[in-house]
Amino acid sequence: MYKIKCKTSNLLIAFGFVFIQTLSACSHNGNNTPAWEWDDPISDSASIDSTILAQGWKLQTGFGNLSSYIKVYKSSATLLNKSAIAYIAVADMNKSATFNVLGEASGLSTPTDFYNADNAPIIINGGYFWDGSSLSMLCRDSKVICPNNQIEYRSNATVLYYPTRGAFGLMTDGTYKVNWIYTNNDVTYSYPAPAENKSGTTPLAMPSASFPAGATLWKAKTAIGAGPVLIKDGKAINSFSEELFDDESGIQPEINAPRTSIGITKKGFMIFFVCEGRNMTPGVAGFTLAEETKILQSIGCVEALNLDGGGSSCMLINGKETIKPSDGTQRKVVTAVSFK
Numbered sequence: 001m002y003k004i005k006c007k008t009s010n011l012l013i014a015f016g017f018v019f020i021q022t023l024s025a026c027s028h029n030g031n032n033t034p035a036w037e038w039d040d041p042i043s044d045s046a047s048i049d050s051t052i053l054a055q056g057w058k059l060q061t062g063f064g065n066l067s068s069y070i071k072v073y074k075s076s077a078t079l080l081n082k083s084a085i086a087y088i089a090v091a092d093m094n095k096s097a098t099f100n101v102l103g104e105a106s107g108l109s110t111p112t113d114f115y116n117a118d119n120a121p122i123i124i125n126g127g128y129f130w131d132g133s134s135l136s137m138l139c140r141d142s143k144v145i146c147p148n149n150q151i152e153y154r155s156n157a158t159v160l161y162y163p164t165r166g167a168f169g170l171m172t173d174g175t176y177k178v179n180w181i182y183t184n185n186d187v188t189y190s191y192p193a194p195a196e197n198k199s200g201t202t203p204l205a206m207p208s209a210s211f212p213a214g215a216t217l218w219k220a221k222t223a224i225g226a227g228p229v230l231i232k233d234g235k236a237i238n239s240f241s242e243e244l245f246d247d248e249s250g251i252q253p254e255i256n257a258p259r260t261s262i263g264i265t266k267k268g269f270m271i272f273f274v275c276e277g278r279n280m281t282p283g284v285a286g287f288t289l290a291e292e293t294k295i296l297q298s299i300g301c302v303e304a305l306n307l308d309g310g311g312s313s314c315m316l317i318n319g320k321e322t323i324k325p326s327d328g329t330q331r332k333v334v335t336a337v338s339f340k
Helices: 009-015 048-054 111-118 289-298
Strands: 070-074 086-092 099-103 122-125 138-140 143-146 152-154 159-161 165-171 176-184 187-191 220-225 229-232 259-265 269-275 301-306 315-317 335-339
Touching: 048 070, 048 086, 086 122, 086 315, 099 111, 099 138, 099 220, 111 122, 111 315, 111 335, 122 259, 122 269, 165 259, 165 301, 176 229, 176 301, 229 259, 229 289, 259 289, 269 289, 269 335, 289 301
Parallel strands: none
Antiparallel strands: 070 086, 086 269, 099 335, 122 315, 122 335, 138 143, 138 220, 152 159, 165 176, 165 220, 176 187, 229 301, 259 269, 259 301
C-alpha cells in the first residue's frame, strides 16, 4: 500500500527481485460461476441489489452509460458509524462481463492512462509496487508476468521472511478465488492457509510443494496479487500478520486510510470497493482492514482481497473519478484492474 513503504525496498532490489515466469496451465470454461460449497450470506429470496440497498448504499446514475450487468453504488454518509465516502462497482460475471488486469511488471501509469488505453467502464488501482516495479502477482492470458513479492526483510534488514501472500483470480474451472500463493522454482503453489510467519519471530521455511501443508498447483487465467486476504470461503480472515503486511510494511492495517479491494459473491457478482480517507473530505478518515472486511461481508462477498491503498486508491467510472485521491491527484501505479 502507498508504494509499500518498507525498509526492505532497496535491499530487495540489491538482492534482486525474482520476477519468475510461472507454470499456470490455464484453460477457461467460461465466466459462469458454478455452485459454491458454503452457505450464501445473501438469502435466496434477496437479490444483490436489495442486499446492497439495505446496507444504505445508493444506486448511482450520473457516470454515463453502463452495461445492464454493471451497477455502481455510493455509500451512505456513514458506514460502521464512521463518516464515509465509498463506492462499489458490481458486475454480474454470469453474463457478458469480463475481468481484466492491466499493466506490466514495470512502468508507471495513472488510472486515467489505463482508462485511455483500455476504455474499460470500471477501473480501480491494482497491486503493490516500488520504484516503478510491481511487487504483486500479475497473471494475464494464463501467463504470470510477475509473481508476488518473494521476500520480506525485518529487523533493520537482517531477517529474511518468505511470506505466502494473496491473489484474486479467475481459475481454470471458471470460479473466482482468493488464494495464498508462492512462486518457487518457476512454479506457483496455492495453500489452504498462509504460512504462519510473524514479524519478530523466527522465519519459516521457503514455501514449496510440501510447505505449508496442503499445497496444490495454482492455476489461474487472470489474476491480481496484493493482500492481505480479507475473506476466504465466506469467512473473515484478514491475514495481515501472516502475510507480513503489518505496520512495518507500510500497509497500516489497523489505521484509518483510503482502501481498495476486490471480491466476489456466491452468486457470481464481482465487487470493486474503494473508500476515501485521510480527511481529503473533512471528517472522512477512511477504514481499517478489519472494517473493510466487515463492509465487504455485509454486501455478500465470500472471497475478497485487499489491494494497494492510501494515495493509490482510485476508482474510475467511464473515466470519471469517484473519491478524492489522498495525494491530491491520481498517483501513478504499475497495475490496475477492470471489468467491462
